[in-house]
Amino acid sequence: MAEPSWQETLRVRLVERNAREGSYAPIIEQYRRLAQQTKLLKERNASLLNAMGSSRPNPSSSTVFVPGTSEDNPVRAAYIASLESQISSLRDELATVYKTQGQNAQRLLAMNETLREKEELSRVDAEGLRKSRDEIALLRKKVDQHSELMAEKDRTAQILHDEISTLQLELSQIEDRNQTLTKDNAKLLQRWLDAKQAEANRMNEANQFYEDMQSRKQAIQDTNGSESGNGDLLNEGGTTMMTDGMPSQTGTDLNLTPNG
Template sequence: MADPAWQELIRIRLTERNANEASFSAVIEQYRRLAQQTKILKERNSSLLRAVTSVKGNPSSSTVYVAGTGDDNNPVRTAYITSLESQISSMRDEMAGVYKTQGQNTQRLLAMTETLREKEELSRVDAEALRKSKDELTILRRKVDQHNEIMTEKDRTVQMIIRTIIQILHDEISTLQLELGQIEERNATLTKDNAKLLQRWLDAKQTEANKMNEANDFYEDMRSKHQAVLTWRDGSAAGETGTNPSSVSGNGEARDPDLSAEMKDGIPSTMQKHADQTQNG
């Protein structure tokens, strides 16, 4: 989860302040040492001045130090010794600080050496991983190139197959269209032939119907004439004898005049045949 904006701003400001203060830390340390040295020198000068003043106030005292005299009451000497002791003390303090700083620097150097060793180990591992990654990348690129070549070849083959299939389909379509045209022409010819045959059959049937109608008309005319002749004969015979001998058979049975007219030697007449054909179609 991201920090709020004001916390991030405060952190940035503190980081900038620490960077600004750290940039002048060496100068501040030098000024501190100079100030401390100046203070020591001022104290030594003051002690020397006091010793000189005491010597001037007591002219009987000797200001020259003679070795081996054992005179410890010389104020200049005492002040100088005190100044030297203070300098030695300050120098010891500085040396202790230097030793401490040197120890810290040594510890930092060891830590940095260890860190450098770890970084070098990590760098070696990263370099090895990078080398392996480069090798894998080279292999993958080679595989990609091979795959691209294979895909290009496959695409070329597929395009060739598609063109071949399209050509075959075009040829088949052309052949089918040609066959369809022939079939349509054949169907048109058969339709015309069927129409002609149907018309001929209808004409033939119409001719047959006309002939049957004429035969029926002829049959009806002949039958009416025959019926008129029979009626006239029966009337004239009845006037003479009172009976019609032709109406009775040899067996004493009456014969139908229509049947006698229609039968000839036991065979139906031609008119009867025509009538039956007309009635049965």
């Protein structure tokens, strides 16, 4: 979740202030050391001046300072005191330096540990980045293969579409031929039915004619049986000549079939 703008502004200003103040810290430390050394030098000079003032011979006094006696030289004592004070200050400063050095060593160890952790994190990130790049390369390869496969499928689909169009055209032509053949078959069937109907009509007519001939034959036979003295003549072809001059067929000439 993003921080509010005023908090971010305050943080940035604090960081800038710390950076600005931290940039003058070495200079301030040098000035502090110089001031401390100046103070020590002033104290030493004051001690030396006091010792010089106390070492001057007093005309009213009978006591005269003799070098090499058992009494301490005031100048030397003041100088020694100044040196001891300076040594003490230097020892304090050295202790401070040692303490700072120890803190710096601790900070260095902490920074080394932090650096090691950062390097480990960097190594892990680098390994993750390498794996991510490998995955990206693999995915790109799969994408390329998929694109090639899709292109091949598109080409196959286009070929199938062309074949389907061709088959649809052939199917349309076949349907047209089937419709034409259906119409032709219907016509042929109608013609066949008409022919069969005509043939049946002819058969019926032939049967009717046959029946009529049989009836006439029977009538003629009956007439011949009743009128045997009319002098009918039977010619060689089986034709009976009636007295009134009308020919009639008998025997084999009247052997008609239903087919005519």
